[in-house]
Amino acid sequence: MSAVTQDTAVRTGRVTRVFIYLLLLLFALFYLLPLYVMGVNSVKPLQEITGGNMMALPQVWTLDPWRSAWSTAQIGVEPTGLKPYFLNSILMVVPAVAISTIVGALNGYVLTKWRFRGDTWVFGLMLFSCFIPFQIVLIPMAVVLGKLGLAGSVPGLILVHVVYGIGFTTLYFRNYYAAFPTELVRAAQIDGAGFFQIFWRILLPVSGPIAVVSVIWQFTNIWNDFLFGASFGGTSQPMTVALNNLVQSSTGVKEYNVHFAGAILAALPTLLVYIVAGRYFVRGLMAGSVKG
Amino acid sequence: MTTSTAPDFRTRLQDWLPKLVLAPSFAVTILFVYGFIGFTVLLSFTGSKMLPNFKWVGWENYEKLWALPAWNTAIVNIAIFASLYIVICTAVGLMLAIFLDQKIRGEGVLRPIYLYPMALSFIVTGTAWKWFLDPGIGLQQVMHQWGWESFSFTWIKDSDMAIYTIVIAAVWQTSGFVMAMFLAGLRGIDNEILKAAQIDGASNWQLYRRIVIPLLRPAFLSAFVILSHLAIKSYDLVVALTGGGPGRATEMPATFMYSYTFTRNQMGIGASSAVIMLMTIAAIMVPYLYAELKEKK
Numbered sequence: 382m383s384a385v386t387q388d389t390a391v392r393t394g395r396v397t398r399v400f401i402y403l404l405l406l407l408f409a410l411f412y413l414l415p416l417y418v419m420g421v422n423s424v425k426p427l428q429e430i431t432g433g434n435m436m437a438l439p440q441v442w443t444l445d446p447w448r449s450a451w452s453t454a455q456i457g458v459e460p461t462g463l464k465p466y467f468l469n470s471i472l473m474v475v476p477a478v479a480i481s482t483i484v485g486a487l488n489g490y491v492l493t494k495w496r497f498r499g500d501t502w503v504f505g506l507m508l509f510s511c512f513i514p515f516q517i518v519l520i521p522m523a524v525v526l527g528k529l530g531l532a533g534s535v536p537g538l539i540l541v542h543v544v545y546g547i548g549f550t551t552l553y554f555r556n557y558y559a560a561f562p563t564e565l566v567r568a569a570q571i572d573g574a575g576f577f578q579i580f581w582r583i584l585l586p587v588s589g590p591i592a593v594v595s596v597i598w599q600f601t602n603i604w605n606d607f608l609f610g611a612s613f614g615g616t617s618q619p620m621t622v623a624l625n626n627l628v629q630s631s632t633g634v635k636e637y638n639v640h641f642a643g644a645i646l647a648a649l650p651t652l653l654v655y656i657v658a659g660r661y662f663v664r665g666l667m668a669g670s671v672k673g
Numbered sequence: 674m675t676t677s678t679a680p681d682f683r684t685r686l687q688d689w690l691p692k693l694v695l696a697p698s699f700a701v702t703i704l705f706v707y708g709f710i711g712f713t714v715l716l717s718f719t720g721s722k723m724l725p726n727f728k729w730v731g732w733e734n735y736e737k738l739w740a741l742p743a744w745n746t747a748i749v750n751i752a753i754f755a756s757l758y759i760v761i762c763t764a765v766g767l768m769l770a771i772f773l774d775q776k777i778r779g780e781g782v783l784r785p786i787y788l789y790p791m792a793l794s795f796i797v798t799g800t801a802w803k804w805f806l807d808p809g810i811g812l813q814q815v816m817h818q819w820g821w822e823s824f825s826f827t828w829i830k831d832s833d834m835a836i837y838t839i840v841i842a843a844v845w846q847t848s849g850f851v852m853a854m855f856l857a858g859l860r861g862i863d864n865e866i867l868k869a870a871q872i873d874g875a876s877n878w879q880l881y882r883r884i885v886i887p888l889l890r891p892a893f894l895s896a897f898v899i900l901s902h903l904a905i906k907s908y909d910l911v912v913a914l915t916g917g918g919p920g921r922a923t924e925m926p927a928t929f930m931y932s933y934t935f936t937r938n939q940m941g942i943g944a945s946s947a948v949i950m951l952m953t954i955a956a957i958m959v960p961y962l963y964a965e966l967k968e969k970k
């Protein structure tokens with residue numbers, strides 16, 4: 382049944398089909414090109430890039446650019462490589478994703494199963510916060526982080542990402558729980574189950590798909606964030622800021638191969654998450670947003 | 674006595690518990706989002722320089738802002754960038770989705786290839802395209818090596834054309850995601866409608882133009898909202914790709930706000946530019962969110 386409805390009813394001629402395949406392949410090349418360029422040039426010695434062809438495979442294969450990007454390249458003023466910044470990013474991402482997802486699940490649960498007067502307004506206000514340009518909060522955030530003594534620290538960045546992430550996680554869980562039969566919750570209530578018991582025993586066990594969406598979304602957004610990292614990172618800058626410092630540094634020779642290796646290092650965690658769980662993300666997202 | 678008050682207290686706690694659980698998030702949102710917006714709006718009417726102060730100057734910052742050539746460049750750039758970015762992403766996304774929907778062999782391979790750039794940071798995208806478009810080592814050099822000596826592609830170094838390189842990189846990053854949204858929409862269309870139209874003698878072109886595309890309206894709307902939101906927020910990509918240059922040719926409101934606030938110590942002007950960015954987004958988002966929430970009630 383579903384296989385039938387998934388197919389389109391449109392019939393196409395042979396010439397059209399050849400054209401369609403060509404175009405689809407052309408776009409696949411367009412999307413793969415930068416990845417290819419980064420990969421190939423990250424394993425070349427520098428003179429092969431500056432004197433040679435960017436598209437060519439390396440004549441001499443080397444992992445030195447990767448070693449340099451990871452542990453010895455000059456980031457700002459320190460020759461530390463990207464390693465400490467990678468660690469900062471991990472220390473920031475893991476708690477921020479965990480906290481915002483748990484809070485979002487609880488919020489979604491309250492907003493769908495324990496509705497009260499004005500709950501749509503509460504949700505609306507939280508939802509709008511997902512879409513503000515963060516420039517509008519940069520100045521007061523800098524002031525508040527300074528007052529709290531969290532400026533330039535990993536906990537400060539965690540706070541920022543949790544605060545501006547719960548809107549999205551709440552949205553995901555709310556849309557997902559809205560489709561869950563409220564009668565089951567009421568029945569459990571009559572049987573004497575409490576607020577947390579119902580959440581823990583009834584809703585949480587079915588939350589897998591949307592938890593995957595929330596975790597992937599938050600992980601990619603927080604890992605890839607640059608604005609907050611650059612503004613409030615201080616001495617605990619995340620990977621994106623360090624990569625930018627590496628690439629934009631104006632001193633010395635531009636080591637393109639090191640830049641490419643660094644860029645891949647910065648992209649690796651999110652790419653990995655995407656390769657492993659990307660399918661579930663798209664599926665979960667559609668389940669949440671279509672039925673919403 | 675105690676036996677009768679204890680369950681009472683527990684039921685009352687159960688009544689309050691949901692609101693208590695939601696309260697911290699709500700409080701944080703009110704303070705860190707709406708309180709902060711209020712604070713920035715307030716600052717935009719003060720003479721704040723390096724640090725916030727509360728000397729009221731009325732509309733002076735806004736008048737200064739609109740008189741600044743850099744801000745006018747930023748406004749022109751965001752208009753060019755946002756319109757091209759939204760139109761091209763939507764067109765490419767729609768086309769890829771329609772083509773992928775034609776029982777394509779290898780769809781399972783192509784789809785992730787189209788989508789993966791969305792997983793990357795704009796900083797990574799910017800770095801990759803920065804060097805790929807660099808005339809000295811990138812595309813132009815490659816073409817010369819392959820024997821096309823007259824090939825010239827120097828947009829990224831050209832102050833009139835650099836803004837378009839940002840469009841290229843941004844389209845590369847998000848068009849696959851737009852494709853996924855349209856594909857989901859296409860898969861949700863009832864085939865019986867299409868079959869009926871075909872029996873009535875509609876051509877493929879008519880089928881898409883008259884039936885399919887109108888049915889995709891919700892997907893168009895979501896794509897527009899997401900893309901315009903990404904466009905106005907575009908900060909990282911500009912920083913990584915052109916650094917706002919050559920000169921200040923690719924200045925955008927987001928980069929303008931950052932540099933005026935944090936490096937030029939003109940916090941009042943920076944705040945007023947942030948307020949204008951917020952108003953622009955709100956003008957797009959508020960009607961959309963209002964309609965969405967009303968529908969679901």
